[in-house]
Amino acid sequence: MSELPKTYDPKAIEAMWYAWWLEHKCFHSDAGRGGEPYCIVIPPPNVTGILHMGHALNNTVQDVLARWRRMQGRNVVWVPGTDHAGIATQNVVERQLKKEGKSRQDLGREAFVARVWQWKEQYGNTIINQLKRLGASCDWDRLRFTMDEGLSNAVKEVFIRLYEKGLIYRGKYIINWCPRCQTALSDEESEHRETHGKLYHLRYPVKGEPGRFVVVATTRPETFLGDTAVAVNPSDERYKDLVGKTLVLPVLGREIPVIADDFVDPKFGTGCVKVTPAHDPNDFAMGRRHNLPSVNVMTDDGHMNEEAGPYQGLDRFACRKKILDDLEAAGLVEKVEDHRHAVGHCYRCHTVVEPRLSPQWFVRMKPLAEPGIAAVRDERIRFVPDRWTKVYLEWMENIRDWCISRQIWWGHQIPVFYCDACQHEWADRGKPGACPKCGAGGIRQDPDVLDTWFSSWLWPFSVFGWPEKGSDLSFYYPTNTLVTASEIIFFWVARMIMSGFEFMGDLPFSEVYIHGTVRDDVGRKMSKSLGNSIDPLTIIEHYSADALRYSLVAITATGQDVFLATEKFEIGRNFGTKIWNAARFMQMHQTAEPIDVKALKLAPERWSADDWHIVAKADDAAKACADCLERFRFNDYAMVLYEFVWHEFCDWYVEYAKDVLYGSDEPRRREVLQIMHFVLGKSLRLLHPLMPFLTEELWHGMGYGGDGETIMRAEWPAAQDATLRGLADPHVEYVDRKHELIRAGRQLRADYEIPPGRKVDFVLKPARAEDADALRRDAKIVGLLMKAEKLDVDPAFSPAQAMPSALTPLGAVFMSLGGNVDMEAERKKLMDQAAKSREELGRVEGMLANEKFVQRAKPELVDQHRTRRQELLEKIAKLDALVESLKGA
Numbered sequence: 001m002s003e004l005p006k007t008y009d010p011k012a013i014e015a016m017w018y019a020w021w022l023e024h025k026c027f028h029s030d031a032g033r034g035g036e037p038y039c040i041v042i043p044p045p046n047v048t049g050i051l052h053m054g055h056a057l058n059n060t061v062q063d064v065l066a067r068w069r070r071m072q073g074r075n076v077v078w079v080p081g082t083d084h085a086g087i088a089t090q091n092v093v094e095r096q097l098k099k100e101g102k103s104r105q106d107l108g109r110e111a112f113v114a115r116v117w118q119w120k121e122q123y124g125n126t127i128i129n130q131l132k133r134l135g136a137s138c139d140w141d142r143l144r145f146t147m148d149e150g151l152s153n154a155v156k157e158v159f160i161r162l163y164e165k166g167l168i169y170r171g172k173y174i175i176n177w178c179p180r181c182q183t184a185l186s187d188e189e190s191e192h193r194e195t196h197g198k199l200y201h202l203r204y205p206v207k208g209e210p211g212r213f214v215v216v217a218t219t220r221p222e223t224f225l226g227d228t229a230v231a232v233n234p235s236d237e238r239y240k241d242l243v244g245k246t247l248v249l250p251v252l253g254r255e256i257p258v259i260a261d262d263f264v265d266p267k268f269g270t271g272c273v274k275v276t277p278a279h280d281p282n283d284f285a286m287g288r289r290h291n292l293p294s295v296n297v298m299t300d301d302g303h304m305n306e307e308a309g310p311y312q313g314l315d316r317f318a319c320r321k322k323i324l325d326d327l328e329a330a331g332l333v334e335k336v337e338d339h340r341h342a343v344g345h346c347y348r349c350h351t352v353v354e355p356r357l358s359p360q361w362f363v364r365m366k367p368l369a370e371p372g373i374a375a376v377r378d379e380r381i382r383f384v385p386d387r388w389t390k391v392y393l394e395w396m397e398n399i400r401d402w403c404i405s406r407q408i409w410w411g412h413q414i415p416v417f418y419c420d421a422c423q424h425e426w427a428d429r430g431k432p433g434a435c436p437k438c439g440a441g442g443i444r445q446d447p448d449v450l451d452t453w454f455s456s457w458l459w460p461f462s463v464f465g466w467p468e469k470g471s472d473l474s475f476y477y478p479t480n481t482l483v484t485a486s487e488i489i490f491f492w493v494a495r496m497i498m499s500g501f502e503f504m505g506d507l508p509f510s511e512v513y514i515h516g517t518v519r520d521d522v523g524r525k526m527s528k529s530l531g532n533s534i535d536p537l538t539i540i541e542h543y544s545a546d547a548l549r550y551s552l553v554a555i556t557a558t559g560q561d562v563f564l565a566t567e568k569f570e571i572g573r574n575f576g577t578k579i580w581n582a583a584r585f586m587q588m589h590q591t592a593e594p595i596d597v598k599a600l601k602l603a604p605e606r607w608s609a610d611d612w613h614i615v616a617k618a619d620d621a622a623k624a625c626a627d628c629l630e631r632f633r634f635n636d637y638a639m640v641l642y643e644f645v646w647h648e649f650c651d652w653y654v655e656y657a658k659d660v661l662y663g664s665d666e667p668r669r670r671e672v673l674q675i676m677h678f679v680l681g682k683s684l685r686l687l688h689p690l691m692p693f694l695t696e697e698l699w700h701g702m703g704y705g706g707d708g709e710t711i712m713r714a715e716w717p718a719a720q721d722a723t724l725r726g727l728a729d730p731h732v733e734y735v736d737r738k739h740e741l742i743r744a745g746r747q748l749r750a751d752y753e754i755p756p757g758r759k760v761d762f763v764l765k766p767a768r769a770e771d772a773d774a775l776r777r778d779a780k781i782v783g784l785l786m787k788a789e790k791l792d793v794d795p796a797f798s799p800a801q802a803m804p805s806a807l808t809p810l811g812a813v814f815m816s817l818g819g820n821v822d823m824e825a826e827r828k829k830l831m832d833q834a835a836k837s838r839e840e841l842g843r844v845e846g847m848l849a850n851e852k853f854v855q856r857a858k859p860e861l862v863d864q865h866r867t868r869r870q871e872l873l874e875k876i877a878k879l880d881a882l883v884e885s886l887k888g889a
């Protein structure tokens with residue numbers, strides 16, 4: 001046992017232990033070692049990522065699970081990796097190029113991709129290094145990247161299998177287009193936001209009937225340039241005569257027909273709908289039904305093209321303004337209404353997405369979804385909290401085909417080749433030089449790359465070498481637990497489930513723990529633009545990684561959002577300091593003959609009730625911790641340890657032990673110190689998954705672990721032997737009640753505002769005669785804890801005069817203020833306090849009676865006032881009772 005430094009300095013400790021763990025390969029798992037596997041694959045952060053609080057929470061939870069299962073003896077692997085994040089990374093490198101006055105087109109595809117790789121080598125490990133600061137026990141030897149060779153082969157293999165099975169197809173459909181990123185997006189990548197827009201009612205003249213118009217309503221008037229029909233419902237009497245007639249499109253003069261289609265809702269707007277097949281998914285379907293032409297009026301970057309006539313070259317929003325001016329001037333705008341509606345935005349750059357007709361690649365999802373629906377329905381895969389099951393199932397049951405092609409360069413290029421000589425198209429695992437059909441050279445590969453999620457959906461098996469069927473894959477797959485945020489249930493979780501069944505014939509994981517979102521203390525999402533983010537690395541610098549981890553978990557209720565403020569990290573820091581100080585206190589008390597802390601020889605036959613109590617409470621804590629972790633109740637796990645270590649151990653047992661340790665009964669001193677080592681050792685192991693650094697340091701500092709050993713591999717505390725526990729029970733009950741009695745005595749002092757330095761006399765009157773002996777044995781320590789001048793235990797006590805007292809299950813506590821105290825003055829003091837509280841109560845009630853205040857003030861403030869009113873009412877009742885009890889004294 002080396003002497004612990006006086007103050008706990010996490011910075012040096014954390015860096016030292018992480019390096020030690022790495023050096024000793026403590027995080028590495030080998031399938032060859034066998035045993036029962038426990039496997040987690042990390043949600044791969046983007047290579048462009050910087051650690052934020054969401055990552056900190058996500059990875060702390062995974063690390064808690066990994067460390068806990070490791071201590072239980074499982075063969076644990078936590079596989080780390082990063083995601084190439086196609087659009088995001090390409091954007092970053094394009095911005096860098098722009099500063100040099102260049103574009104990716106200037107470089108050409110090959111040089112640009114090389115440049116992105118270069119960027120990745122230089123900056124791509126930032127987030128990995130940050131995860132190390134957090135203490136993540138990932139198996140870094142297994143670090144993967146979605147674009148590394150193995151994973152790229154898996155992507156190619158999957159594409160080809162689905163292509164050959166007919167589950168991947170190419171076609172022209174309406175997709176979500178980002179004019180800034182200039183690529184297609186999947187439906188999930190187009191984020192819908194409620195927007196205050198306008199509904200424009202436009203007039204289209206009827207050909208050959210001067211003065212007659214048809215009025216259509218639209219939120220995107222610039223798309224009228226691409227209209228190829230106007231539709232009405234066939235049963236709409238108002239427009240029966242219009243069907244088959246011709247309208248003249250304003251400005252362009254293009255003639256378009258009026259058609260009848262059941263899809264049109266006669267109650268929406270005027271009941272006449274403009275049909276723009278190239279810019280709207282419903283119109284596209286209608287266009288197909290009626291053989292209408294599709295006219296795309298925009299360029300890739302959101303400007304109007306040659307189809308837009310006089311508006312060619314204008315940005316789409318500038319065009320909207322100009323068109324409205326022009327139509328207004330021509331008397332063709334019927335009216336403009338305010339209109340709230342959901343508008344899709346690019347999830348990478350937040351530009352308004354343009355629905356647009358475009359040739360893209362799709363995956364047919366319905367057949368893939370079926371086994372994934374069944375597995376969640378019959379609970380082979382379980383979501384925690386359960387409410388996400390419904391969200392998942394709803395999406396899966398209404399699943400739409402997945403647009404997987406992206407018009408960018410950074411990513412897995414689609415392995416489809418075209419022969420211009422014979423028009424052959426085929427998917428190929430290699431880099432073919434000639435057409436397999438006609439032998440012609442000069443073949444072309446499809447220029448598009450695959451959606452990034454097309455590689456991450458394979459993650460649970462691609463990281464283990466699939467399609468090779470190696471020993472890692474058979475040992476670790478299916479994995480056990482997936483820990484992730486709700487935002488990516490559709491993007492990622494659901495798709496991993498589908499790919500698991502399709503390519504492995506088995507589920508990818510059996511439990512999905514969905515944690516909440518990290519928000520600021522007033523509930524806003526943390527974001528750079530709001531400036532309300534708390535940087536986890538700053539917190540690690542100021543407090544420690546352990547404090548960050550502990551606090552974050554302690555304040556995060558299962559699956560609920562987290563409301564964070566910097567001060568909250570003090571919880572974890574203070575807790576760490578408390579444990580450190582308890583350990584130091586133990587070190588300062590040695591026994592004549594040193595205790596062998598690695599082989600404690602406890603002697604229960606010599607234990608006092610308090611000894612039995614703390615050992616039993618440690619057992620309760622161990623059981624509760626395991627139970628909480630099994631049920632993903634991480635904050636309860638943190639709070640169980642806080643309650644046990646801080647209150648039961650430090651506040652009660654250490655205080656109790658002081659009396660023994662400062663005394664001269666050497667066998668008792670020895671026994672009590674051994675119990676303290678037993679309890680601290682157990683606490684450190686229970687706490688290790690949450691505060692890995694501090695616990696490792698104390699594990700060694702206290703001599704519990706030898707050189708080359710680590711608490712990471714120490715055994716997770718098992719439940720205590722039932723016989724021993726049976727013996728403990730009566731003691732536990734007695735000590736719990738004794739604590740209650742001491743608290744009541746302290747409360748009496750507080751109620752009478754007796755300063756800590758002033759000693760008073762107490763009399764304890766046990767409720768049951770059989771507790772009298774035990775209380776007499778404990779009188780000294782109880783007296784110390786209540787700061788009593790004198791403490792008597794008297795089963796027959798009957799106060800001669802009124803005395804402040806409190807009733808507890810173990811007995812009554814009477815406080816004597818001593819003979820030389822002026823009872824009348826005490827009474828007056830209490831009455832003054834009551835009067836002051838009544839005054840404050842009046843003010844608080846006044847505020848609450850003020851309707852303006854209740855309506856306009858922040859709800860938190862109103863709640864504060866309500867709570868205060870309750871507190872004051874209780875305080876006044878208590879003071880009145882005390883005043884009453886002193887009457888006639």
Ligand SMILES: [Zn+2]
Nearest residue numbers: 178181346349
């Ligand atoms: Zn974009």
Ligand SMILES: [Zn+2]
Nearest residue numbers: 419422435438
């Ligand atoms: Zn050919």
